[in-house]
Amino acid sequence: MGQLRKNFLWGGAVAAHQLEGAWQADGKGVSVSDVMTAGDVDHQRGITDGVLPGYNYPNHEGIDFYHRYAADIKLFAEMGFKSFRTSIAWTRIFPNGDETEPNEAGLQFYDDLFDECLKYDIQPVVTLSHFEMPYHLVTEYGGWRNRQVIGFFTHFAETVFKRYQHKVKYWMTFNEINNQANYHSQFSLFTNSGLKITADENPEKVMYQAAHYELVASAQAVKIGKQINPDFEIGCMIAMCPIYPLTAKPEDVLKAERAMQTRYWFADVHCHGRYPEWLLQYQTNQNYNLDITDADLADLAAGTVDYIGFSYYMSFATKDNGAAELHYDEEHDLVPNPYVEASEWGWQIDPVGLRYAMNWFNDHYHLPEFIVENGFGAVDQVEADGSIHDSYRVDYLRKHLVQMKKAVIEDGVDLMGYTPWGCIDLVSAGTGQMSKRYGFIYVDKQDDGSGTLARSKKDSFYWYQKVIKTNGQDL
Numbered sequence: 001m002g003q004l005r006k007n008f009l010w011g012g013a014v015a016a017h018q019l020e021g022a023w024q025a026d027g028k029g030v031s032v033s034d035v036m037t038a039g040d041v042d043h044q045r046g047i048t049d050g051v052l053p054g055y056n057y058p059n060h061e062g063i064d065f066y067h068r069y070a071a072d073i074k075l076f077a078e079m080g081f082k083s084f085r086t087s088i089a090w091t092r093i094f095p096n097g098d099e100t101e102p103n104e105a106g107l108q109f110y111d112d113l114f115d116e117c118l119k120y121d122i123q124p125v126v127t128l129s130h131f132e133m134p135y136h137l138v139t140e141y142g143g144w145r146n147r148q149v150i151g152f153f154t155h156f157a158e159t160v161f162k163r164y165q166h167k168v169k170y171w172m173t174f175n176e177i178n179n180q181a182n183y184h185s186q187f188s189l190f191t192n193s194g195l196k197i198t199a200d201e202n203p204e205k206v207m208y209q210a211a212h213y214e215l216v217a218s219a220q221a222v223k224i225g226k227q228i229n230p231d232f233e234i235g236c237m238i239a240m241c242p243i244y245p246l247t248a249k250p251e252d253v254l255k256a257e258r259a260m261q262t263r264y265w266f267a268d269v270h271c272h273g274r275y276p277e278w279l280l281q282y283q284t285n286q287n288y289n290l291d292i293t294d295a296d297l298a299d300l301a302a303g304t305v306d307y308i309g310f311s312y313y314m315s316f317a318t319k320d321n322g323a324a325e326l327h328y329d330e331e332h333d334l335v336p337n338p339y340v341e342a343s344e345w346g347w348q349i350d351p352v353g354l355r356y357a358m359n360w361f362n363d364h365y366h367l368p369e370f371i372v373e374n375g376f377g378a379v380d381q382v383e384a385d386g387s388i389h390d391s392y393r394v395d396y397l398r399k400h401l402v403q404m405k406k407a408v409i410e411d412g413v414d415l416m417g418y419t420p421w422g423c424i425d426l427v428s429a430g431t432g433q434m435s436k437r438y439g440f441i442y443v444d445k446q447d448d449g450s451g452t453l454a455r456s457k458k459d460s461f462y463w464y465q466k467v468i469k470t471n472g473q474d475l
C-alpha cells in the first residue's frame with residue numbers, strides 16, 4: 001500500500017509581489033505587478049501605462065513581509081512547515097532587468113529570508129518568475145516577444161542559482177506559464193509575459209512566440225542550474241484546471257481533448273523537451289512562421305525539468321460549438337459544469353478533479369509531482385473576540401487532501417509535497433484586493449489600505465498544524 005513520502009514537503013506558498021511590499025526599498029525596480037491597478041473584488045485588475053502614486057496599487061505595501069518575515073516564518077514553523085514556497089522578485093536583483101551587475105541589497109534580503117527558513121528546517125521552494133518581470137523590459141524590449149529577454153532571464157537565474165546554491169534545492173522557472181493559453185486575457189498575457197497587444201497584432205501568434213522564448217529560457221536555466229549544483233531539483237509550474245467534456249457526445253469529447261492539448265502543451269515542452277505534433281501542425285496551418293531555431297530545439301531537448309509543480313484550484317468543462325475547425329478558445333469555449341459548485345468568484349470547486357489531474361500528469365510525463373498551490377479564497381469574518389472560524393476553508397482543503405492521498409496511495413503518483421496557496425493572507429493576484437483571503441494566518445489589512453497589519457491565527461491554522469503533525473493521517 002502506498003503512502004505519502006516520509007519527508008513529504010508540507011508547507012505553504014506565496015509570491016514576492018503579493019506580500020513583500022517595500023516596492024522601492026533598497027534599490028528595487030518596478031515590476032509588471034507594480035503597475036497594475038486593484039480591481040474591485042469581483043473584477044480583474046487593470047494595467048496602467050506606468051507607475052502612479054497612491055494606494056491604487058496594493059502590491060506596493062503588500063503585508064509588509066519584507067520587514068516582518070522573521071515573525072511570519074516563526075508562525076509557519078509553529079504550524080510545522082517543512083517547506084515554504086516563495087518567489088524571488090527579479091526587480092530586487094536586477095531593478096531594470098538588463099543590468100550586468102546585481103543589486104547586492106536585494107540578494108542580501110533573500111539570503112536573510114532563506115536563512116530564517118533553514119533555522120526551522122523549512123526548505124525554501126523558489127519560483128524564479130512569478131508575475132513580476134521588470135517593467136523596464138516591457139517598455140524597452142516589448143516583454144517576452146523579444147528574444148533578447150532570454151539572456152536577461154538566464155543571467156538573473158544564474159545569479160541567484162549561484163548565490164543560493166547551498167540554501168535552496170527546489171526551484172521552478174515560470175509560474176503558471178500556461179495561463180497565457182488564454183490569449184484573449186490581457187491580464188494573463190501581461191502578468192505572464194509582459195505583453196501588451198497592439199490592434200494590428202494577432203494575440204495568439206504573439207503568445208506562441210513569447211511562450212517559445214520563455215520555454216527556451218526555462219530550458220537554458222535548467223541546464224545552467226544543474227551545472228551549478230547537480231543536486232538542484234528544478235521544476236516547471238503549470239496552472240492545472242482539467243477540462244472535461246460536458247457530455248459523452250464524441251464531438252464534445254474531442255473538443256475537450258483539444259482543450260487539454262491547448263492548455264497543457266507547455267508541459268509537453270517542459271517535460272518531453274519537444275513540441276507536440278498537433279501544435280506544430282496547427283502553427284503551420286496558421287502560417288505563423290515563428291522564430292524557432294534548431295539551437296532552440298536542442299535547448300528544449302536538453303533542459304527538461306525534474307518535476308511538475310502545479311497549482312490546482314478548479315476544473316472547467318467544454319463542449320463542441322459546431323465549428324468546422326477543431327480549435328479551443330478559452331475565452332469562448334468554457335461552459336458551466338452542473339455537477340460541481342462554485343466559489344463566490346465563480347471558481348468551480350472539484351476535489352475529485354485533483355485526483356484526475358495527478359493521474360493525468362503521471363500518465364503523460366512519469367515525473368514526480370508537487371502541488372505548489374491549492375486553496376480557497378474567501379471573505380473572512382473576524383469575531384468580537386478576534387477569532388476567525390474559517391470552516392469553509394478547512395472543508396475545501398480537507399476534501400482536496402482526501403483526493404490527493406488517493407492519487408498517491410491508490411494510484412501510485414509520486415508526490416513531493418503540498419504547499420497550499422496564500423498560507424498567510426496576501427494581495428490577490430486576480431483582483432489586487434486583500435479581501436479574497438486564503439491564509440491560515442489572518443492579516444489585518446483591508447481593501448482601502450486601512451488596518452494594523454497585525455497577524456492572528458484562524459481556526460484553519462490549528463487544523464493544518466494537526467494535518468502536518470500526523471503526515472496527513474488526521475484530516
Ligand code: BGP
Pocket residue numbers: 015175176239311373377421427428429430431436
Ligand atoms: C494563481 C497565482 C497566484 C495566486 C492564486 C490565487 O493563479 O499563481 O499568484 O494569487 O492563483 O488567485 P487569486 O489571487 O486571483 O485569487
